[in-house]
Ligand SMILES: NC(=O)c1ccc[n+]([C@@H]2O[C@H](COP(=O)([O-])OP(=O)(O)OC[C@H]3O[C@@H](n4cnc5c(N)ncnc54)[C@H](O)[C@@H]3O)[C@@H](O)[C@H]2O)c1
């Protein structure tokens with residue numbers, strides 16, 4: 290038996306933030322990163338809470354790739370303020386932090402009643418506003434821990450592209466490639482279904498048309514609105530179908546070398562497409578291909594990359610990923626990312642490969658990888 294539902298209510302488009310003025314709560318904890326507060330963006334939330342006569346406090350101690358320690362600080366803040374609603378405004382790091390903080394707070398104090406959670410993304414990337422995942426870092430062990438539970442799902446999400454206007458081009462590039470990776474991995478996941486496929490196809494189509502436009506022109510409101518929706522669609526897709534080793538391996542690169550999540554995913558994409566499909570520049574056409582390889586070809590066609598046969602079409606898809614990265618000035622390899630020496634990188638490969646193999650996303654990869662395969666992929670990535 291299969292099951293599909295969307296628990297999170299989604300408010301989107303112009304004036305969608307006005308939903309906050311209608312809320313029936315008494316006390317809010319606003320969770321964000323320091324940028325959201327310093328830039329004044331948080332006023333989009335607090336002015337509306339004022340309209341709704343809701344008191345608020347702000348916890349702005351979120352940092353990228355949120356570590357366990359910051360989650361504990363957030364738990365103390367929410368228990369102290371006894372919020373009946375948590376409002377997360379920020380990128381995936383702020384939203385993931387809020388999800389984890391809400392769950393841990395409830396477990397830490399049995400008298401604290403489950404607060405509502407509203408997620409307001411300010412990047413178009415993670416789709417965290419509609420997923421049951423929260424990725425927390427364990428800096429001591431250099432790993433990322435993806436938590437997965439339906440109780441992490443936000444109750445409401447608000448998608449207002451006004452909030453993404455200020456995103457710098459490099460973050461637009463990273464987060465946009467994260468959207469594409471979510472859509473692609475969910476599309477070929479062993480757990481995919483017709484609902485997730487429909488959501489992923491639309492996210493891929495929008496990303497193909499609008500990511501580069503968003504990157505090239507911050508003021509292209511139409512392109513930004515489209516990418517904000519694509520991010521949420523891709524989140525809904527992988528929330529039901531899950532992901533694959535592209536994410537398992539990216540999680541380790543984030544934890545070990547602080548490579549931004551979307552950038553790590555983008556660098557891996559061409560390697561993972563070729564690995565999963567057993568297609569590279571030496572490949573000759575075969576008579577039959579597994580379903581996921583034909584799906585890669587469908588994705589290529591959705592992007593307008595129709596080619597002579599399945600080998601050239603799948604290769605066109607992996608070339609398209611590199612083309613997008615070059616156009617958006619992204620590094621194509623770990624050496625180009627300039628985050629560590631070659632020795633430091635190769636020393637970490639065995640531990641990263643082991644952690645990637647155990648990562649929850651590996652279970653639904655269309656090809657079952659061995660530890661050696663993952664080590665080989667990390668080696669290629671240098
Ligand atoms: N829960 C999920 O389903 C899921 C999925 C994918 C990734 N993730 C996690 O999400 C995190 C990455 O999130 P992200 O890519 O959104 O980045 P982020 O939240 O870490 O933010 C990146 C940077 O962009 C800045 N920023 C955010 N919004 C801005 C704006 N409107 N204007 C200017 N600057 C802005 C932030 O201050 C930060 O410096 C990682 O920890 C990753 O593991 C979670």
Ligand SMILES: [Fe+2]
Pocket residue numbers: 415467470471536550554
């Ligand atoms: Fe992601």
